[in-house]
Amino acid sequence: MRIQTVIAELGAGGAEAVALTIAAGAASAGDDVLLASTPGYRVERLRASGVDHLALRLAGRNPVDLARSVGRLRAVPAPDVVHTHNPKATLVARAAFGRDVPLVATLHGVPRSERRAAARILRWAADRVVVVAPHLADQLVAAGFPAGRVEVVPNAVEPLPPYDRRRARDELGLPADAVVGLCLARMVEQKRHDLLLDAWARLGARTRPAHLLLAGDGPTRPRIAARVARPDGHAPVHLLGERSDVARLVAASDFLVLPTDWEGLPVSVLEAMAAGLPVIGSRVGGLAELHDAVRLVDPGSAPALVEALTDVVGSSAVRAELAARGRALTATRFGADAMVARYRAIYAELAGTPGRLLTTTGGAR
Numbered sequence: 001m002r003i004q005t006v007i008a009e010l011g012a013g014g015a016e017a018v019a020l021t022i023a024a025g026a027a028s029a030g031d032d033v034l035l036a037s038t039p040g041y042r043v044e045r046l047r048a049s050g051v052d053h054l055a056l057r058l059a060g061r062n063p064v065d066l067a068r069s070v071g072r073l074r075a076v077p078a079p080d081v082v083h084t085h086n087p088k089a090t091l092v093a094r095a096a097f098g099r100d101v102p103l104v105a106t107l108h109g110v111p112r113s114e115r116r117a118a119a120r121i122l123r124w125a126a127d128r129v130v131v132v133a134p135h136l137a138d139q140l141v142a143a144g145f146p147a148g149r150v151e152v153v154p155n156a157v158e159p160l161p162p163y164d165r166r167r168a169r170d171e172l173g174l175p176a177d178a179v180v181g182l183c184l185a186r187m188v189e190q191k192r193h194d195l196l197l198d199a200w201a202r203l204g205a206r207t208r209p210a211h212l213l214l215a216g217d218g219p220t221r222p223r224i225a226a227r228v229a230r231p232d233g234h235a236p237v238h239l240l241g242e243r244s245d246v247a248r249l250v251a252a253s254d255f256l257v258l259p260t261d262w263e264g265l266p267v268s269v270l271e272a273m274a275a276g277l278p279v280i281g282s283r284v285g286g287l288a289e290l291h292d293a294v295r296l297v298d299p300g301s302a303p304a305l306v307e308a309l310t311d312v313v314g315s316s317a318v319r320a321e322l323a324a325r326g327r328a329l330t331a332t333r334f335g336a337d338a339m340v341a342r343y344r345a346i347y348a349e350l351a352g353t354p355g356r357l358l359t360t361t362g363g364a365r
Contacts, residue, residue: 001347002032004079004097006089008058011040012216012242013186014267015085015108018132018155018339022083024049025340026347036073037089041244058089070096080351083343086110087121094125102350104128104343106153107136109264109285111190119143127350130343133265133286153346154286155265156339157330160247160275168252172213172238179210179313182253182277184246184268185260187218192259192282192300194220197227199259199305203235203313210235210313215249217242250275254319255312259297259305263287269294270334273326278319280308293325 003026007019019035020042027033027050035046036054043053056072057065066088073096082103084090090105097103105126110118122129123145131137132155141147166176174180181200185191193214200212214224214237221239228237243249246268250256256272257280265286269279273293281287282299290296295312297304311318 001026001081001351002077002079003034003347004073004076004082004093004101005033005035005084006056006058006073006082006093007035007037007085008089009038009040010035010042010046010053011038012244014155014264015106016040016042017157017267017271018106018108019085020046020049020051021156021158021336022340022343023051025336026344027051029340029344031344031347034076034079036069036076056092058092061088066092073097081347083347084126087118087125090125091121102127102352104130104346104350106130106132107140107264108132108155109136109262111262115139115143119145128346130346131264133289135285135289136264153339153342154334155267155270156334156336157267157270157274158336160250160271163247163251165251168248171248172252174211174252175209177209179255180213180253181210181309181313182213182215182249182256182272183258184215184243184249184256184272185258185266187214187216187221187224189220190261191216192261193224194227195259195300195302195305196257197224197237198302199309200235200237202302202306203309212237213240213249213253214238215240215243246271250277253277255280255322257305257309258282258287259299260284260287261299265289270330274330274334276323276327278312278322279326280305280312290329293322293329295322 005023010016023033023035033051036056038059039055056069058069069092082093082101084093084105103126129150130153134152137150228239255278260282263285272279279294281294283296284299295308297308
């Protein structure tokens with residue numbers, strides 16, 4: 001089967017990691033896969049997995065770049081099925097391939113303010129929509145998308161490559177005996193780095209010496225950097241910028257924290273859990289569905305976050321219990337093989353049915 005994947009970019013985000021895993025898995029199973037995106041550091045790994053890459057300019061919303069991307073896709077031999085990630089890539093791909101090729105779109109999550117627009121785009125452009133967590137299906141249907149054309153395929157992760165903990169800490173300049181927290185997220189309002197820094201500054205003498213790593217980049221970084229630069233005598237915070245060395249960061253850390261306002265099903269959390277790293281996260285979206293495998297806190301609550309940080313930083317037993325639960329959950333529910341197999345089954349269902357909008361059981365709608 002010839003599969004064309006389209007995603008805005010191939011950088012550090014979770015959607016990008018999922019797109020690469022699916023494309024590589026399909027190629028390994030014998031499919032002919034071409035992935036089109038704005039280039040990023042994952043392109044090298046993509047090509048190493050046997051998937052070709054077509055460079056587009058989809059990272060922004062410049063109309064000229066989008067039109068040129070449509071033109072480049074039109075020059076590609078017609079695939080059997082197109083797989084897109086999120087509404088912008090879906091719109092571009094449908095404009096490029098018309099109605100002659102079936103299209104499945106994965107929705108990883110959009111802000112509340114964009115849900116109705118996303119539903120309208122996907123209703124017009126996609127034959128099938130996959131969402132990465134059940135709450136996203138409810139949101140999409142409530143925004144006007146037909147329930148018969150949406151299904152849930154949870155995100156999944158490949159195990160991170162092993163990395164020596166002592167070496168990782170030496171390379172990052174971290175003390176061997178410190179408790180180290182990691183926030184691995186784009187620096188945007190949604191992720192609430194401001195709340196995390198407020199809570200981190202309130203950690204008291206009850207906690208051991210601790211360090212916080214902030215890995216990511218984005219529009220709120222200047223504000224975060226200014227806050228981190230202020231001397232306040234509290235536990236150190238390290239601003240690392242956008243990183244591609246997730247395995248090193250996870251190996252150096254004792255827990256992951258994500259105090260986000262909303263989420264789909266974050267890949268950073270699944271990767272941390274699979275690696276045995278305990279997680280503190282907001283009780284929102286797909287995070288809320290992870291139940292007791294994650295230490296959940298009310299979104300937007302600094303006191304709740306302080307309490308969770310104090311417990312996790314201060315107790316190796318708490319960290320060990322969360323780590324064990326996380327490992328067990330990812331092993332049973334979030335393996336990459338099952339995710340790739342379901343997507344390949346969807347491709348097979350859609351292939352050979354151009355010009356139709358299909359229900360999840362394959363019937364016309």
